[in-house]
Amino acid sequence: MRFGLVISEAAQGLRRNISMVISVILVTFISLTFVGAAILLQMQIGQMKDYWYDRAQVAVYLCTDTDSGGNCAQEEATEDQIAAVKAQLDSTTLKPYIRKYVFETHDQAYEIFKTQFKGNPIASFTTPDMLNESFRVNLNNTDEAGILVDKLQGLAGVQDVADQRAYLNPIFAVLNAASLTAVGLAALMLVAAVLLIATTIRLSAFSRRRELGIMRLVGASNRFIQTPFILEGVFAALIGSVLAGGATVAIVQFFVKGYLGDTLGASTTLIGLSEAWIVVPILILIGAVLAAISAGAAINRYLKV
């Protein structure tokens, strides 16, 4: 096969079909940008989960004088009850799941409360003994919080066993929905891109049907006939993919690092450019493979005997 000839045929096709090629570039650009955004969002969710789940604890709240919920009867948990909970935490059944736990006294809880509700009037009439004593438990695997809840929920003097992950889940649900929306839009756009590439290649083949007829007649191999058209589709899609990759990097640089980074400060972790650079080759690969498949399928019709 003569490589130069194949390339020049492909270049000719691109030049003849310039308006279609531009639309292919734009559609692949937009659709792959959505794909890139979806991947970035998933990465962000993953990173936030790692960060927050690592810090999420299971809190075992003990009764105070004012509590009537759980196993409490408006009586402060006794030393014995506290010891019983502690014994459970140290028992052979629960110990393997627990990385570490600390006991938080009324005073410690009050200190934390004061800083969290600084300037709020509620802080002025809250006293230490109104706040629950608690065991703060870090698990080896936060998915296993259920075991702790089952074991400790029923103990005397325990007001509640709370898995803090429950507070985070709605946030992740929202982010997940956003990411799925992006994936859905991306899928629709990719369908449009694939069909557009196929149409473009068919047009290109139609405008060269004389050459194609003669090539087939004189015995040019199918691969020789196909390759320029596939290259044409792949080339257009590649430009679109590279633009989409650029857009992805720009989103991370200017929106995530720039805007979100400034607004949210250090309150959570954000994805950075290293994640963006992982996304770029994925986008280019998706673009090239889809284009090659759809262009190949489109031109195959012209090769049937």
Place this chain on the structure above:
Amino acid sequence: MIRFDSVSKSYSGNTRPALNAVSLEILKGEFVFLVGASGSGKSSFLRLVLKEEKPSKGQIHVLGQYLNTLPNRKIPPFRRNLGVVFQDFRLLPQKTVYDNVAFTLQVIGKSKGFIQEAVPDTLKMVGLAGKANRFPHELSGGEQQRVAIARAIVNKPAILLADEPTGNLDPQTSAGIMTLLERINLGGTTVIMATHDAGIVDQMKRRVIELISGQVVRDENQGGYQTQAIPVQGFGFGANGGASA
């Protein structure tokens, strides 16, 4: 070289077959005229030889290949042994004479060196030595057909198929084309030519296969466009050829 064993070809939506139980054999180096009215099956015959169509029934052997089961990927190499010429020339208008002929060799992967040697040789043989850089629209019909013939034979095919190559040309130009085809045939290439041109057939006195409604009604050596005898299926009759057209 070419053998048809009771080959039939029907097209969908058409009850009457284009070819009906055709059996014939064409040997190496023969010059064969294929005559018959439009729609008698001449073009279908040529398309079957080229494996552009599959037969509905019967077996086809061409150049030692059994075409019925020839896999798709082997069709291109098979076609490199066949040259084809059409009534409407089918040249590429934006390419020069030289490039039109070279295109054939380029797309089957021949080397630059080979092309630079073969194309001028072939153009010289068809009598277009000085016109390599002309474009098709700058040539007369006869010259365009010579370019098409050059394109068909530049790869030295064993068989040359010509579908009414003189159909668009005046008698004098046609005669020139026939001389050229005869010369190609003398070089050992089997030539099969479908035609309506009675004068040419009568003059050349070659084997004539006549098709009517997809059936071979006459196959005679040194035949004419029409036979005076009652049409006989078989060989050897009408040795002096037919008379008038």
